[in-house]
Every structure is written in structure tokens, then in C-alpha cells.
Amino acid sequence: MSMELSIPRFWRFKHSIYRLQAARCRSCGRVHYPPKNACPYCGSRDLEPIELPKRGKLVSYTTVYAVPEGSRQYSPIYVGLIDLGLAKVVAELTDIVDPSQLRKGVEMEAVLRKARVDRDAGLIYYVLKFRPAMGVPDVQA
Amino acid sequence: MQVFVEGVGMTKVERHYEKGLSHLAAEAAFKALDEAGGPGGVDYIVVANALATLQDEQLDLGGYLATSLGLRGVRALTIEAGEASGLAAAQVAASLIESGMADKVLLVGVEKITEFPSSKAYRHLQMIYDSESRSYYNVGFAADAAMLMRLYMETYGVDRELLSYWPALMHNNAKENPYAMLNFAIKPDRVSKALVIAEPLTLLDTFPLGDGAAAIVLSSKDSSSKPMAKITAIESATGLGSIELSDDPLIIDSVAEAYKRLSSLTGVDRFDFIELHDSFTITALLILESIGVAPKGKAAEMVAQGSFSPTGPGPVANPSGGLKARGHPIGATGVYQLAEASLQVAGKFPGVQVRGAKRGLVISMNGLGSNSFVALVEGV
Numbered sequence: 024m025s026m027e028l029s030i031p032r033f034w035r036f037k038h039s040i041y042r043l044q045a046a047r048c049r050s051c052g053r054v055h056y057p058p059k060n061a062c063p064y065c066g067s068r069d070l071e072p073i074e075l076p077k078r079g080k081l082v083s084y085t086t087v088y089a090v091p092e093g094s095r096q097y098s099p100i101y102v103g104l105i106d107l108g109l110a111k112v113v114a115e116l117t118d119i120v121d122p123s124q125l126r127k128g129v130e131m132e133a134v135l136r137k138a139r140v141d142r143d144a145g146l147i148y149y150v151l152k153f154r155p156a157m158g159v160p161d162v163q164a
Numbered sequence: 165m166q167v168f169v170e171g172v173g174m175t176k177v178e179r180h181y182e183k184g185l186s187h188l189a190a191e192a193a194f195k196a197l198d199e200a201g202g203p204g205g206v207d208y209i210v211v212a213n214a215l216a217t218l219q220d221e222q223l224d225l226g227g228y229l230a231t232s233l234g235l236r237g238v239r240a241l242t243i244e245a246g247e248a249s250g251l252a253a254a255q256v257a258a259s260l261i262e263s264g265m266a267d268k269v270l271l272v273g274v275e276k277i278t279e280f281p282s283s284k285a286y287r288h289l290q291m292i293y294d295s296e297s298r299s300y301y302n303v304g305f306a307a308d309a310a311m312l313m314r315l316y317m318e319t320y321g322v323d324r325e326l327l328s329y330w331p332a333l334m335h336n337n338a339k340e341n342p343y344a345m346l347n348f349a350i351k352p353d354r355v356s357k358a359l360v361i362a363e364p365l366t367l368l369d370t371f372p373l374g375d376g377a378a379a380i381v382l383s384s385k386d387s388s389s390k391p392m393a394k395i396t397a398i399e400s401a402t403g404l405g406s407i408e409l410s411d412d413p414l415i416i417d418s419v420a421e422a423y424k425r426l427s428s429l430t431g432v433d434r435f436d437f438i439e440l441h442d443s444f445t446i447t448a449l450l451i452l453e454s455i456g457v458a459p460k461g462k463a464a465e466m467v468a469q470g471s472f473s474p475t476g477p478g479p480v481a482n483p484s485g486g487l488k489a490r491g492h493p494i495g496a497t498g499v500y501q502l503a504e505a506s507l508q509v510a511g512k513f514p515g516v517q518v519r520g521a522k523r524g525l526v527i528s529m530n531g532l533g534s535n536s537f538v539a540l541v542e543g544v
Contacts, residue, residue: 032299033300036296036300039296040300055409056297056408057296057297063404063409082315083311083312083314083315083318083407084311084314085306085307085310085311085314085362085363085364085365086360086362086363087302087303087304087306087307087310087361087362087363088359088360088361088362088363089282089286089304089305089306089361089362090283090286090302090304091283091284091286091287091290091302091303091304091305092281092283092284092286092287093287093302094302095283097302100302100303100304100307102301102303102307102310102311102362103311104311104315104407104408110408111407111408111409112297112408113297113298113303113307113308113311113407113408114301115301115302115303127318138300138301138302139300139302148300150300150301
């Protein structure tokens with residue numbers, strides 16, 4: 024049996040993936056996501072965890088047709104740059120019924136979805152993706 | 165810095181199904197070594213490569229290549245900085261010479277990217293971006309550039325068709341380059357009609373997947389006999405490399421900083437030509453704007469007007485055809501750029517030769533600028 028996906032690596036990401044846990048710098052006040060070991064803006068190590076809102080506005084987006092191995096069943100893949108106020112994130116977009124819905128400024132919300140599957144090992148990576156806002160996100164801020 | 169180019173060798177960038185990593189490296193390295201008067205006196209081999217662990221299942225590429233090239237015993241290093249590996253390795257090679265650790269260094273950039281179907285290469289190339297924010301998604305290698313392209317078009321009110329002049333210029337420049345993978349001309353209006361990779365970015369906005377190797381023999385002034393060119397500076401800088409972390413993703417911070425370091429070090433800010441990292445149409449435009457040869461939001465228009473064409477006011481951009489048309493064998497690309505720049509200032513480039521070229525700038529980066537390198541190449 025071959026294993027394509029790592030369990031420990033994904034497990035370590037769980038707070039940033041599922042809670043959108045970011046880091047706020049106590050020195051310069053800026054927020055970045057996912058958390059690094061020091062502030063990417065001022066270099067300070069004095070960081071505190073902070074959860075990002077689960078709703079935000081679409082800044083830019085694309086529809087990917089040249090999809091990487093293991094994701095053909097999801098093709099085409101929508102990807103967006105979303106401004107959550109405290110910080111911007113890049114995430115896969117989902118539930119896109121009509122691609123013309125995607126415009127700059129459109130309200131997006133986080134939902135739990137499958138991203139990668141390791142068939143041999145029976146592993147599934149679930150992640151937060153963003154969809155055009157329908158009311159409440161799957162996950163509470 | 166004064167490091168001399170004694171010989172260069174390149175293979176055509178191509179889907180070399182019949183040639184492996186060491187075979188390609190040998191073609192380029194033997195040509196460079198022969199041009200430099202043979203392998204005698206080589207102290208180090210410095211190898212630039214990004215994907216050998218994934219595509220070729222090979223660690224310590226430098227060590228194995230040394231023996232495979234008949235250089236058993238020389239010191240060997242393998243340098244990886246993603247797409248910028250080539251210039252990163254050149255920086256290490258040049259510093260070995262500058263520090264007196266070596267008199268003569270064989271710099272080899274080599275990459276195989278066609279050992280598996282393209283979709284696997286797309287997964288490998290996704291590693292160019294930060295794995296802590298991308299590895300659990302299926303964004304591929306082009307999504308970030310596509311979002312950046314849309315941002316550019318919307319921010320500056322630039323039409324898609326205006327961006328298409330870059331690929332057309334690259335294809336035109338590559339026509340005469342015997343080492344170019346895509347050596348045929350295209351008209352700008354074909355670009356937007358090509359297969360969509362990541363909307364609005366098409367197949368003609370990005371590089372073809374091709375293998376290749378380039379090699380350069382570098383030497384110190386004392387051990388140099390009949391150099392063709394000299395490298396007078398290599399600078400670099402790290403950066404955010406991320407559209408979400410950057411306040412203004414339309415400036416590549418690491419390119420701007422590396423270039424600032426190079427120009428304050430050398431006092432040089434005029435070049436006859438630039439070989440730059442056009443992994444996508446948008447990265448070419450942003451590099452031109454980040455080093456200030458085009459004002460913000462104006463690079464596409466200037467390209468369309470012919471400002472960077474071989475017959476334009478200059479500097480000439482990518483006389484080789486660039487990553488777009490020469491090709492982009494990932495970790496080897498920076499060595500191709502340096503070899504081409506050396507041939508340009510020697511007046512011996514077998515493609516578009518910039519008339520009277522004395523001074524060239526080489527720019528390489530990984531992804532959207534996690535790490536950027538610039539080099540100044542001058543005639544001797």
C-alpha cells in the first residue's frame with residue numbers, strides 16, 4: 024500500500040485549516056495567516072493566536088483547468104483571494120453554480136469540504152473552502 | 165566581484181524522453197569544459213536543480229554527477245532555491261571563487277520535468293509556493309499567477325489583449341535561438357484564444373514543460389586565460405512571495421530589493437538587455453515594474469509599443485525568448501540565462517544578438533518572489 028498524504032503534517036495544520044487560526048503581532052499589530060514563527064512584517068517573535076472571521080470579500084479569483092494529480096474529479100478548481108478584514112487568505116472556492124457569480128467584492132463564507140483523497144490509504148483531507156455567501160458559514164467565527 | 169566566464173554549454177530545452185538527468189548534464193558540461201580548455205583545474209562542481217528528488221529519485225546529485233562527468237575527486241555541492249536555483253548556485257559558485265576557496269568552478273543547471281504526466285508535474289510545481297498554505301489544496305502551479313494577472317488588469321484597467329504582446333515578443337525572439345523549445349512566431353491575438361490553464365491565463369501566457377541543462381565554467385582572474393564575459397555582481401533578497409501576505413502584490417518586494425542592492429553596489433542602472441524570469445506573462449510585467457524600467461501599470465503598454473523589442477529603445481527583454489519560449493527547466497533556468505547573457509556580451513549569441521551588447525542584467529526568482537536573484541554580466 025502506498026501512502027500519498029501525510030497524517031502528522033495535516034494534523035499539525037488543523038488549527039489553521041479548520042479555525043482559520045492566524046497570528047497577531049503584539050509588536051506591530053499586523054495579522055498574518057497561516058501563523059509563522061515570527062512576524063513576516065516586523066520580525067517580532069511576540070505573536071498571539073487569533074481566529075480569522077469566516078466571511079469576507081473576494082479580491083481576485085481564477086478557474087484552474089491545469090489541475091494537479093489527484094484532483095481531476097474536482098476539475099475545474101476555483102481558487103480565490105479573500106479579504107477577511109484582519110488578513111487575506113487564498114483558498115479553494117466551492118459551490119460555484121455559475122462562474123459569473125465570481126466578481127471582485129462578492130461576499131464569501133467558509134464551508135467544510137473534501138480536498139484531497141488518498142485512495143490506497145483511505146485518507147481524506149477535509150479543508151475549509153469558501154462559497155458565495157448564502158447566509159451562515161458552516162463554521163462559526 | 166570579478167568572476168570570469170571561460171566556457172558555456174546548453175542543450176535545447178525539449179521533452180528529452182530519450183535522455184536522463186546525467187546525460188543532459190553531460191552534454192552541457194562537456195561543451196562548457198571543452199570551450200574552457202578541458203576539465204583540468206576544476207576545483208568544484210556546483211549543481212543547480214529543483215526536482216531531482218521527485219522526478220529522478222536522486223539525492224546528492226552533485227556528488228553523483230561529478231563522477232559521472234569524469235571529475236571524481238572534485239568538490240561538489242547541490243543548490244536548490246526552487247525556480248531560482250540556477251542563479252542561487254551561480255551566487256555560491258562565484259562566492260567560492262571570490263573567497264579563494266576555488267579558482268575554477270563548473271556550474272551546471274539541470275532539470276528533468278517530463279518523467280511523469282503533466283498533472284504530476286503540476287503537483288510538483290505547486291511546491292514553488294508555501295506548503296503551509298497550499299499543500300492541502302489543489303491549486304496547482306498557475307492559480308496564484310492567474311489571480312495576480314486579474315488583479316493587475318482590474319487595478320490598472322489593462323485589457324487582456326494588451327498583455328498578449330509579451331508572449332508574442334518572446335516567441336519572436338526565440339525563433340532564431342537553437343536552444344529554444346518553442347522556436348516559432350505567434351501573433352498576439354492567438355494568446356487569449358489558447359487553451360485556458362487558469363483563467364484568465366492561457367497556455368501561451370506560461371512556459372512549456374521541458375527538460376534541459378546548461379553549464380558554465382567560471383574562473384578567477386588569475387586562472388582565466390581567454391574569458392568571454394565576466395560576472396561583476398550577483399545579489400539576492402528574500403520576500404513575502406505571497407499574494408495574500410503582500411499589501412501590494414503588484415510589486416515583487418524581493419526583486420525590487422535585490423535589484424536595489426545590485427545597483428547600489430555597482431552604480432550601474434543601464435543595461436543593453438535583460439534576461440528575466442517570465443514564468444508567466446504577469447511575472448514578466450511585474451519584474452519590469454519592480455526594477456523601475458517601466459512605471460507601475462505601464463509595462464504591458466510599453467511591451468506592446470516595442471520598448472523592449474530587439475529594435476526598440478531598450479533594454480531588450482529576453483533576446484533568448486525567455487522562460488516563455490526558450491523554456492523553463494526549473495532549477496536549470498538561471499544557468500541558461502547566465503550562459504545566454506555571457507554569449508550576448510561576447511557578441512556570440514546564436515539567436516537574437518543585441519547589437520553592441522556590453523552589459524546585461526539577469527533576473528531569476530522563485531514563485532512570486534520568495535527568493536530573487538539578480539546578476540550583472542559584462543563584456544571583457
